[in-house]
Amino acid sequence: MKALAVLHAAQLVTLAGPARPRVGPELAELAIIPDGGMLIRDGVIAAVGSSAEIAPQIPADAEVVNGSGCVVLPGFVDAHAHPVFGGNRVEEFELRARGASYEEIAAAGGGIRSTVRKTRAASEAELRAQTLKHARWFLQCGTTTVEAKSGYGLTTADELKLLRVIRSLQVETRLELVPTFLGAHAIPEEFTDRREEYVQLVINEMLPQVVQEGLAEYCDIFFERGYFDEDTTRRVLTAAKGHGLKLRMHVDQLTNSGGAALAAELGAATADHLEQTEADGIQALARANVQPVLLPGSVYALGKTRYPRAREMIEAGLAVVLATDFNPGSSQTPSIPMVLSLAATQMKMTPAEGVTAATINAAYSLQRGDSIGSLEPGKVANFSMFDCADYRELAYYFGVPLTHSVYVRGERVFGAAS
C-alpha cells in the first residue's frame, strides 16, 4: 500500500490531547494546525504537523492530497443511530405536519411499530440494500464510524436478521458499524397484552443468541413510560452485563423518569437523549462517569423545543457526546454537520465543543478512543476534508453539502482526489 500524505490543509483539526474523553473547557480545545500536513502509512497515521514539518518525510511514491482551502477533521463518530430499517415513515411525517403528535401516532399503531412491520416484511437482501444507501449518506456527510442498533425486528429471528445485516455490511461498505442489540426498543404488537412474556423472550432467548453469535458489543433499552419500566430495564440490562455486553440507554426523552440516575446506577457507558433530565440527573451521571449522548435532531424533527441542557452538563464535567439518532420516525438525518448546527443554534454549544463531542468523545463512548476520533500518530487514518477554510463553517452553514472527500484507513471512500 502506497503512503498517503495531506499537505496545506487550511486547518488540520487534530483533536490531539489526553488519552481520555474531554470535559469542561477541554471540549473547546481542538489542537488545530494551520497549513497542516499528515503522513499515512498502511492506513495508520504516521506523522502530523505543519506542512513544513511533514513535506520532507513524504516518500517519493506517496499519493499527496492538496488540502488548500480545506478543513481536515477526524472522521465523525456517530454514537447513536438506528440505520437498519425497512421503508420509511413519510405518511406519519405528513400526519404530524397536519398536527398529530408522535404519541398519538404511536397509540394508533404507528411509530416504531409501523417500522417494525415493514422491517419484518423485508428480506435480509432488501435491508442490506437500504442500509447501504444510508451508509453512503453517512460517509457523504463525513462520518466514518456509526453505532448501529437493532430494534425494528422484535422477534428473535428478526433481531438476529438486523444484526447480521450490520455485520455483513462490513464487507460492502467502508463505514465502520458498531453493533448494539436493542430488542427492548418497544413491546411488539403481538405482545401488547403479554408484556412480561416479551421481556422474558428478550432476556432468555434473544440475548443469549445475540451473544453466542457475537453480533453485538452493546445492549440498549428504551426506558420510557409506555415502553420499558424501571424494574424491566434493570433486569434486561443486568442480564446483558452478565453476558459481557456493555450498556447504552435511551432515557428521559419524553418524560423525566429518573433515567439518568438509573444509567448511573447500572454503570452504563452512555445515557442517551436526556431532554427531560434535570440537575439531579446530571449530577448522578457526573458521579458515575456516564457519558451523555445528546440527540438534538430528534427534538427538532419532532417539532419540540426542549433540548437537553448541554451547557449544564459541560459545566458539571460530563464528557458530552453529540449524535444523529438517525431513524425513520424521529430523526431523519445522517448528518453530523446538521447536528453541529442544531447544537450551536438550539443548545448553545460552540462549534468547537460540537466537534469534540462528535469525534474524540464519541469515540471514547464506543470504547474506541485509543484508535479513532483524533488525528494523532498511531491512530487509524479516518478523516474527512471539507470545502471551507474554518471548521466553524460546518456548524454555521446548514443544509449545505460541504464535504470534499472522506478517507477510511487511508483510502478515499467519497469525493474526488485533489
Next chain:
Amino acid sequence: MKALAVLHAAQLVTLAGPARPRVGPELAELAIIPDGGMLIRDGVIAAVGSSAEIAPQIPADAEVVNGSGCVVLPGFVDAHAHPVFGGNRVEEFELRARGASYEEIAAAGGGIRSTVRKTRAASEAELRAQTLKHARWFLQCGTTTVEAKSGYGLTTADELKLLRVIRSLQVETRLELVPTFLGAHAIPEEFTDRREEYVQLVINEMLPQVVQEGLAEYCDIFFERGYFDEDTTRRVLTAAKGHGLKLRMHVDQLTNSGGAALAAELGAATADHLEQTEADGIQALARANVQPVLLPGSVYALGKTRYPRAREMIEAGLAVVLATDFNPGSSQTPSIPMVLSLAATQMKMTPAEGVTAATINAAYSLQRGDSIGSLEPGKVANFSMFDCADYRELAYYFGVPLTHSVYVRGERVFGAAS
C-alpha cells in the same frame, strides 16, 4: 439543440394548475404524474404526461434521461435571498452560541454592519467569486431561480457594485438571479447620527442610478425598530414605485410594527418574514393580495422559537411563499429542502404545501409565474431530479444531499446523466 426527454420518473411533480398563485387547499395539489415523462425542445417544455404518452413523441436523436426511482420537480424558486456579501460571520455565530443575542451583537457594531465592512472592502472580482460559490450551492440544492438583494454596500458605489455583480453573474452561472435593490437594509455606521441624510441618499442618489442602469426589478426595505421607521419606509418605497420598481418588504421580523398592514397599503408584491404578525396583519395581506414570504431558516438559525403563523395564513387565503433568506448573519442555508423540513416540523405545513410555496407561488411572487415554477407545456425547462421515489422525502429527511441532477433551460447544470 437536441431535444431532451425524461422518462419513468417515479413521480413527475408538475404543479400544473390555474395560471395564478395557489391558495387554501390548492397549495396541497401538486398534480403528480406517476411513471412520468416530459419532452423538451429548445429549452422549453413541449409535452408532459405519462411515460407511455411521451415515449412515442420522442425524436430519434433526443437525449433521454432515465428518471427511474427519482422524483422530478420544477426547479425551486427562492424568492428571498441575500447571496452577495464579503466574508462570513462565523465569529459572531460563535458569540451567539456562547449566549449573546443578535440584537446585542448588532448594537456592538456586529450584525449587518460587519458584513457591510467586509463587502465594501471586497473587490467586484472577489464578490463575484464568492457569489459564484453560493450560486453553485443553490443549484446543488435544486434551486434554479433566486431573488438576489443588494444591501451590504450602503454607499451608492457599493450598492451599484453589488447589483453589477448580480448582473455579471448571469454570464457565469446558469442560476437565474432576480435583482432587488435593498439600499435601505440598515443605516451605515458613518450615518449613525445623520439618519435622514442616509435616507435622502437612498431616495435621491441610489434609486435613480439603480433605475437608470436597469440594475433592479424590485426595491426592498428593512422596516423594523432601529432600522427604518414607518414614515421613512413610506417615502423610500413611494419613490421606488415612482421609478417603476415593484416592492418587497422585510416586516414584523423582530417586533410587530404593523408591517403587514403597511405592505398591504403600499401594494407590495410580498411581505417577508412576518414572524410577529397577528391576525389583523394577516387579514390586511389577504385584502390587498400581498404574498407572504416565510423564512423559517432565520428563525431556526437565530435560535428563536416563534415561527410565522403559516396555517392561519393558508386558511386566510394567502398565497404563501417559502424562501431561504440565505445571508451570512441569520440564515446560512441556501437549501430549499432544508426549508421544507423546517416548514413541516416547525410550522405544520405539509410537504405538498411546502413544495407549492417554493415553486409556483414563489414564481408568481417574482412575476415569473407564466414562465417558471411548474412543469407545463410552454414553460422554461428548469427542473431538478432527486434520489427518492416520493417528493415528501425531501421534507422528511434533512441534511441529506438528495439532489440527483439539475437542469436549466433543458441543459444539465449539476449532477451526472442517468
